[in-house]
Structure formats: structure tokens, C-alpha cells
Amino acid sequence: MQVSHTPAAVSASFDDPNLLSAAGLVPIMRLAQNAGLSELAQQWLSVPTDKGANAGSKVSSLVAGMVAGADSIDDMAVLRHGAMAKLFHRIYAPSTLGSFLRAFTFGHVRQLDAVASRLLQSLSRQTSLLVSGEDQYTFLDVDDTIIEVHGHAKQGSGYGYSGVRGLNALLATASTPDSAPVILAQRLRRGAVGSPRGAQRLVRDSLATLRRLHQIDGARVLVRADSAFYGHATVTAAISAGADVSVTARMDPVVKKAIAGIDDHAWTPIEYPEAIYDEATDRWISNAEVAEVPFTAFTSRKKNERVPGRLVVRRIPELNQDNKNVAQPGLFDLHRFHTFFTTSTLDTVVADKTHRAHAVIEQVNADLKNSALARLPSGVFTANAAWLVLAAMAFNLTRGAATITGPGLAKATTATTATIRRKIINIPARIASSARRIILHLPRNWPWQDQWQALFEHGHGPPAMAVT
Template sequence: MRVSHSFSADFDDPNLVSTAGLLPVMGLAEDAGLHELLADRVSVPGPAGANAAVKIPALVAGMVAGADSISDMGLLRHGGMGRLFTAGRAPTTLGTHLRAYTFGHVRQLDAVSSRLLANLADRVPGLVAGADQVAYLDVDDTIRQTHGYAKQGTGYGYSGVRGLNAQLATLSTPTVAPVIAATRLRRGSAASAHGAPRLIAEAVATAQKAGATGTITVRADSAYYNRDVVAAARTGGARFSITARMDPAVTAAISRIPEEDWVGIEYPQAIFDEQEGRWISDAEVAEIPYTAFTSRRKAEHVTARLIVRRVKRLNPAGAPVGQDELLTAYRHHAVFTDSSLGMLEAEASHRDHAIVEQVIADLKNGPLAHLPSGVFTANAAWLVCAAMAFNLTRAAGVIASKRHARARTATIRAQLIQVPARIANHARKWRLHLPTAWPWQSAWESLFDRAHATATAIA
């Protein structure tokens, strides 16, 4: 492709917009009751905290469109955006609003996010399709790096990086892409499992409101292997599938598994073994009953299944000191679970825990590229807005097409949201003129028609 002519450029058209896809997406947000939920449940005092029902949707819209900082919210104020939307606010106003939040106000925003997801699931049935049978809540956390020492709450966490710690619980089913059921921002030095029982309890409740009336399984890695996490899952009526730490009790249980119990398993697609530093395509799996957390009082012991996957070590000499010959020859990965699935199905299901890592990567490629404020509670509110923006984008993808239903948010943004358009008025009716031969025209029209039908019904 080559430049065809010599051009000049002028920023002089007041009727152009670069993000025409925001129109149907924010129409979907209105249909799901975002503004009413904010008006009813978020009450931040003072002039800076006023009008949350206007300012929070503006922040969410900016994130849907690709904003990853407060200053990026200026993309909502170009060209004809004032004709597409009312009550726009300057980026500085939105930043001031977030800085007025306390922890209690962030919790109010959490309640809005939970109910918004439930309303979206009700209006977009495919969003959590199959959750009435089987659903998974994946819990994990990530360090969002910060620079300088002005931000409140920063510290050095398990990764050795200075920043803030964002904890997430995602809701998914075997047939649909994940949405975010709960979030929490913690200090950078927080342990992974800190506050996890409460997050899990809220995520399970949100999942049930969103239609997850079947079996819910909470999946997590070894950082969450503790009795309180298991208790939170069980109290909410969910099952659990958690990577067990290789402590002496677990190691002893593995050594008791008879050699004839190990069953070979081949992976359709190779998986990367981080500890071995290589791709593996086969392994062996076995299980044994196991009682965990025996250092606590007897009433708090938990008896379930220990499902173990073993892979031959390339370098047995690198095995931990003190292990017997069996454990030296293999590297073991144990999962503590009360799943009702068969052994191989339960092991494969747990490996799908990587879903939450994909969501974290999506967020870091979008609104969590930065935590933009020096005020901790402002960043906590920003994280909740990011979750709402993610869920809205996911719902838009489900409406648009089967392909977009499972696409990354960056793909949905590029193909359905960041679509240029010119606004025109014909016979007292507003109309958008979009590019001819847009490759994703059909998907965009499906999304737009759904929002337009909703607006007509409301009118």
C-alpha cells in the first residue's frame, strides 16, 4: 500500500466522531439501568462528589472507547460527541469526582457493578449462557506497577515490583467468555489471599444474581490454598478447586498413591509447565482422599479429593532435597477439590483457571494500563469502573456476532467501538454515516439495531 496523493489536513469538522460504537454500547448501559443504579446507591457528598449518575457513566464510556488515564477522557469531547451524548464532563471534573470517594463509596460502586452485571445477563441471555448448569469463578490477583512515591498504598508485593494489588473474580461457563463478578484494590504489599473470602462470597452472590443457578466452582492457585477461602466457597453454596501447596502433608499423601493408580493423559494442545520451563503434551493423573488444614481445630478440617498430575523431570537432580525416589523422578501438581466431575475432567477443568489471567491481560491492555490517581480510593473506584466497562464491552460483543462474543476486548474496541462516523440531520432525524465496506458492518449493525430497538421501546 502506498500514499496515493499529496494531502493537507484540517481539524475542522464538528460533525465527525471517532467512536460511533459508543452510541449502542451506552444505550445498552442505559437499558441495564446504570444511571438509575448510580443515582440510588452512590451518594458522595460535596460538589466534587455530586452527579455520580452522570460522571461514572462518562468514565465507563471513556474506558470502553480505550481511555486508560484521566486525561484520556478528553476523547469524549471531540467533534460531534456533544450531539451523540448529553451531560459530558471535562477530564479534570471526572478526576476530582473520583478523588472525593472514600472506601464506603467504593463499596457503593461495587454494589452498582454487581447489579449492572445481573441486569446485563438478564437483557443479553448469551452473556452467561449455560450458567444455569455449570459456572466457574476464577480468583486471582495482579500487581499493577506504579512509578514514584506519590501514590497512596503502593508497596513491594510478591513479584518484587512496586505498585498496587488488584484482585479479581471472573465468571465464565464452558461455552462463553468471562465477565468480571467482583474486584478489589489492595495495598501493593498485600498477600494474594488477603480479603479473598469476602471477595469470593460477593462474587458467588453476584454470579447467582446473574443466572448461575447450577453448580458453581471457585478456582484459584496455591496462593489461595487456605481454610477460609474454602469455607467462603462452601458457605455460598459453591464447590472449590484450588491448587494445593506442596507442603509435607501433601507430599506424604502423594507418596501413598499406588503406582498402578496413575492414568496417562494426553493434551490436545501442549501446555506450558512454568516450573519445568517447557511445553508438555502428556502427563499422568491420579487421586487420593485427603484431609486438609489439620493444624486447625477438628471442626475446621476439610476432607475432599487430592487430584495430582505428574510430569517426568528432565533434570531429577533439581528436585527438592529430602524427597524419595518417586518424587524425585517426577514433578507433581496437586489440586484440592470437592468437584463431582470424574478425575480427568476435574483436572482439565482446573487447568482452565488461566481464564482469569486472560482477563487481567485484557484490563492491562485497557483501563488498567495505569492506576491514574495518587489517591488510593480514587484508584479503587477506577478499578470498579474498569470492571463495568469490561462487562459492557463483553455484552456488546455477544450481541454483535458469535465471533465477537469470544473476542478480546481490544478486538471489540477496534472493530465495533472505534468506528468513525459523520453525524447528519435529515428531515429532523439524526443519522450516522459510517465508512463504506467496513469489514465488520454486519456485526456493528446487529449491535446498533439492538440498542435502537431498546431506545424506541423506552420512548
Template sequence: MRVSHDFSAEFDDDNLIARAGLVPVMALAESAGLSGLVKEHVSVAGTPGANATVKVPSLVAGMVAGADSISDMDLLRHGGMGRAFTECRAPTTLGTHLRGYTFGHVRQLDAVASRLLSGLAERVPGLLAGADQVAYLDIDDTIRATHGYAKQGAGYGYSGVKGLNAQVATLSTPLAAPVVAGIRLRKGSSASAHGAAKLISESLAAARKAGAGGLLTVRADSAYYQQPVVAAARRGGAYFSLTARMNPGVVAAISRIPETAWVGIKYPQAIWDEDEQRWVSDAEVAEIPYTAFTSRKQAEHVAARLIVRRVKRLNPTTTGGEQDELLAAYRHHAVFTDSPLGMLEAETSHRDHAIVEQIIADLKNGPLAHLPSGRFTANSAWTVLAAIAFNLTRAAGALASRFHAKARAATILSQLIAVPARIANRARSWRLHLPRNWPWQSGWETLFNATSATSSP
């Protein structure tokens, strides 16, 4: 492809917008109750001209449009955006609004996020397709690196990177891509499982309200192998599936598994073994009853199943301990669970926990690319708004097409939201003129028609 002519350029079109997809997306947000929820639950006192019902949707709209910092909110104030939307606010105004948040206001935003998820699930049935039968709540955390000395709460965590720690709980089904059921920003030095029990309890409640009325399982890695996590899952009426730490009790239980109990499995798609640093296409699986957390008082002991997958080592080693023969030839991965699924199905289901990493990557590639303020509470509010924007983007994709229902957030942005359009008014009827032969026209029109009372653009 080559440039066909010599061009000149002028930024002079008052009717052109670069993010026409925001029109149906924000219409969807309104139909799901975003402004009403903000008006009911968020009251930021003491901030000059505080008007959360305008500023919170503006921040969400900016994030949906691709903003990852306060200055990027100027995306909302170009060309004909003032005709397409009312009360667009300047980045400085939005930044001042965020800095007025306290921890209590962040919790108010959490209430908005959970209720909006329910509204979106009701408005977009495909958003959580199959949740009335089977659903999974996955929890994990990540470090968002920061630089300099101005960020409150920044510190060095388990990764050795200086930053702030975001803990994320996602809700997914075998038929639907994950959405964010709960999110917390924490100090950078926080342990992975710090506050996990509370986040799980609140996320399970949000999941139930959103329609996850069937078999619901909480999945997490070994950092969350703790009694409070199990207790929170059970209080919320969910099963649990946790990667077990290879402590002496777990190792002893594995050693008691008879050789005849191991069942060979072959993976349709190879899986990556972090410890062996190679792809694995076959393994063996067995299970044994196990009681965990026996160092705690009797009432807090948890009896369930230990499902173990073992993979042959390429270079067998010796440990010199009692379990020398057990550990020399195989690499063992244990899952502690009370899932009612069969052994092989439960083991396969647990490995799908890695889906939460996709959401974390999407968030860090989007609104959480930066944490814009020096104030911890402002960054906490920004994090919750990022989750709201992500769920709204996911709902828009689910309305548009089967492909976009499971597409990455960046794909939905580039194909459905970042579409240029010219605004025209003819006979008192507003119209968007979009590019001819847009490759994803069908999905865009489906989204537009599903969120608008007008005919297709």
C-alpha cells in the first residue's frame, strides 16, 4: 500500500468523532442503570462542584474509549462529541473529582460496580451465558509498577517490583468470557491472599445477583491455599479448588497413593510446565482424601479431596529425604478441592483458572496501564472504574457478535468503538455517517440496534 496523492491536512471538522462506538456503549450503560446507581450510591462531599452522576460516567466512557490516564480523558472533547454527548468534563475536573475520594467513596463505587454487573447481565443475556448451570470465580493479584516517590502505598512486593497491588476476582462460565466480579487496590507490599476472604465473599454475592445460580466454584493458586479462603467460599455457597502447597502433609498424602490408582491422561493441547520449562502433552492423575489446615483448631480443619497430577521429569534428581523415590522421577501438582466433579474433570477445570491472567493483562493493557494519581484512594477509585469499563466493553462485545463476545478488550476497542463517524442532522433526525465497507459493520450495527430505539445507522 502506498500513498496515492499529496495531501494537506486541517483539524477543522466540528461534526466528526473518532469514537462512534461510544454512542451505543454509553446507551447500554444508561439502560443498565449506571447514572442512577451513581446517583443513589456515590456522594463525594467536599469536592468543588462535585457531580458524580456526570463525572463517573465520563471517566468510564474515557476508559472504554481507550484512556489510560487522566490527560487521555480529552478523548471525550473533540469534534462533534459535544453533540453526541452532554456534559463532557475536562481532564482537570475529572482528576479533581477523583482526588476527593475517600476509602468510603471507593466502597460506594464497589456497590455501583456490582449492581451494574447485574444490570448488564439482565440487559445482555449472553454476557454470562450458562451461569445458571456452572460458573467459576477466579481470584488472583498483580503488581502495577510505579516509579518515583509520589505514589501513596507503593512498595516492594513478592515480585521484587515496586508498585501497587491489585487483587482481581473474575466470573466466567464454560460458554462466556470472564467479567470482573470484584477488584481491590492494595499497598504494594501486600501478601497475595491479604483481604482475599472479604473480596471472595463480596464477589460471590455479586455473582449470585448477576445470575450465577448453579454450581459455583472458587479457583485460585497456591498463594490462596488458606483456611479463610475456603471458609469464605463455603459461606458463599460455593465449592473451592485451590492449588495445594507442597508442604510435608501434602507430600506425605501423595506418598500414600497406591501406584495402581494413577490414571494416564493425554492433553488435546499441550500445557506449559513452569518448573520443567517445557510443554507437557501427557501426565497421570490420582486422588486421595485429605484434611488440610490441621495446625488450626479442630473446627477449622477442612476435609476434602487432594487431586494430584504427576509428570515425568526429564532429568530425575535425588532429594536425600524420606520421599526420595517419590520426588525423584516425577513432578507433582496437587489441587485441594471439594468439587463434585469427577477426578479428571475437576483437574481439567482447575487448570482453566489461568483465565484470570487474561483479564489482568487486558486491564494492564488498558485503564490500568497507569495509576494516575499520587493519592491512594484516587487510584483505588480509578481501579474500580476500570473494572466497570471492562465489564461494559465485554457486554458491548456480547451484544455485537459471537466473535466479539469472547474477543480481547483491545479488539473490541479497535473494531467496534474506535470507529470514525460524521454527525448529521436532517429533518430533526440525528444520524451517524460511518466508513463504507467497515469490516465489522455487521457487529457494529447489531450493537447499535440493540441499544437504540432508532433504525440502523
């Protein structure tokens, strides 16, 4: 694509007060208003002094800025341009919002957690955030990630398992085979903290929130996690709340002994990268195979604290490592093993495929790091912890809005929040007034006009507003 005029024939002006760069904020913040975001924040937050005044409006402003793509306090200025003041009231300056966040204590962050949980419950009543069939599992995935920071002024920063200086964010997401993930709970922790620290409480809180969601009432839940969370506290917290677990097991001597006891004829080929489906034998031709064996976890603990289940093992041939260019077979077969402990009722092959889908939470981590968590804005730990909670609320709000527009933007496999912002949020528009009505003039031939219109009509827009 080329510019149709020479630079000398093009001029620019920043003097039009009726322009908008993010017209999609209108229906999305109407959705947030209907879900009670401002009222919930005003009710639950007790941040002291004038810094905490009008907490509902300040939280709404921060969430709106993140929905529009802000990844720092300065970026909140995106809410104060053009005609934004004609559509929204109480739009605070970035410096005011920064002072508000720095006034948070740990208790205020937990209050904001309560707001995020109740906002998600309200969104689930207005949108199709999570839809689960009668015989399907709802998946609760737990994982942590390092958010890189620079300089020693960041409280709590340190070098964790990745070798990167940063702070550690622990997340719990919920998804179904037909729904994109949403964030149930989040915690910001010191950078050098161990992954499972606080996971027990996070799982317990997440399952409590999940049970309250409108579409998930009574559904079966499967908690998935990697080997860092294979511990008695986390596993029993999930089982005590009525969920099944699927957690990667560490290759300790007990697990190795269980693998050695699997019969050679028990292995079943599975669908794996580069696998070929043979219609004649109705099976996959694959180097990867899977088998299972009954297993009791945590046998070193008291008898009533042990957890019965099964160990699902996937093995992959180990090629000759001496010759990197030739896949030379050895004198006898060697394999690499990946194991996970599960209490689910899924058969061996389906259980393995389901456990591998735990990687969906990695997409959520990447999505957040490409938007609101691209950087942590403050040197104050509690301000950054509150920023993480606000980022989770913006993520869920964006996902809820996407479900209203139709299946094209609702699934994680087809749209990240950046895609949603590009298509239905960051849309240029011009404001006009006629007969006491505000009219939004949107671009002609906008490719995603129908999706935006569906979102706008769902919330009916602000009073006395029309769209052309």
C-alpha cells in the first residue's frame, strides 16, 4: 500500500475536538457499567485520604485505559483526547490515577480481588463467557510467569527460576472446549518466590468463584498444572473442593518405578506432531505412545493424606545424540517420558490430549504481557499488585465483549485481546449532535462493522446516542 499523495500535498492538524480513536470503548464501558464495575469498586474499596476518593470512577478509568491498550500510567492519557469528555465523565489525569494506586496496601489489593471476582460473576450473567456441556469438563489452569522489570527501585523484584529480574504473577484461568479462557484469580509475588507458594489458596478461591459463575453451576472441573504445583497442599485443595486434578509429576524414584512396571504391550500410539492417521487400522501411526498405571500420590505422608489416582505416561523415542544430522537408531530403544498424575475419569488417550491443552494458560500469559503487563508501572509493590488485578478485569471485560459479537472473536484460537482491540475497540469516529442526540460517525466499509454493531446494540449505547 502506498500513500496516494506526496508528503508536500498532505497536511495534519490536531485541532478537531470531535474525534475519537477508540469508539469501541462506548459499548464496552456500557457493558462494564451494567455489570456494576463502578458500584462494586465504590462498595468494596476503602483506600484512605483524598487519594481513594471516588474509587469507582478511578477503577473504571484504569480498566477503560487497559481495554484501549494502555500499558503504563502515562498511557491513561488516551482517555482524555478529543471528544472523550462528551461520552464519559470523571476521566482522571494519569497522575491522579498513579497516586490512587500508590495508596494501596495489601488489604486494598485483596479488596480489589473481591471486586474482580464479583465483576466476573456479573459478566457471566450478561454474556456467554464460559459455556460447558453436560458431559464436558471445565478446565481450571494454574501457572505463574515472570514479568521483567529493570532497576532496583521495584519493590520485591528479584531473580526467579527463569534467570530474569522481575516480579512473579500467579494466575488461575477457566476455560471449556467451547469457550476462551477467563482469569479467575491472580496474585503478584516477589520475583524470587517458589512457584507453588500461595497456590493452595489461589486454587481454593478460584474454585469458589468458578462455582458461582452463571453457566458453570454444577459442572465438573479439572484442575491442570505443571510439575511445579505437584504438591500435597495444591492437589488436596482442588480435590477437597470437588474438582479432579491433572498435574505433571516430577520424575522421582517412585514415579520411575511405576513407569518401569508398565507392560510393553500397554502402550498406545497417539496423535502427536507429524503423526499420520491410518484409516485401515483406525489408529494413529506415531512415535509417541501413551499408557497408564494405577498410582497413589504422596505415599510418604500419613495414610489418610495419600491421594489415589493413576499415572498417565507419554513416551517419545530418544534418538542418537552423538550425530545431530542423522536419526541413527541405537542398539536398543531409549525413550523420554512425560508423566502426569490425574484423578479424572477420561480414558488414557483423551486424558493425555486434555492435559497437553494446559498450554492455553501460556497464551493468556503472553496476551497480558503484550498488553497491560508489558511493564509494571510503579516502584511500589502493592501498586503493581493492584495493576495486575485491574489487568485481569480488563482482560475478562474484553473477552466478555467478544462473546457478544459472535463466534469469530470469542475463541482463544482465533483472537487475542490485541485482535479484539484492533477490530472492535480502537475504531476512529467523529461525534456530532442533532436534536439533543449524540451521533457517532464511524468509518465507511469497516470490515468488522457487524461485530461492532452487535456489541453496541447489546448495551443499547449511552442515552440519546445513534451510530452511522
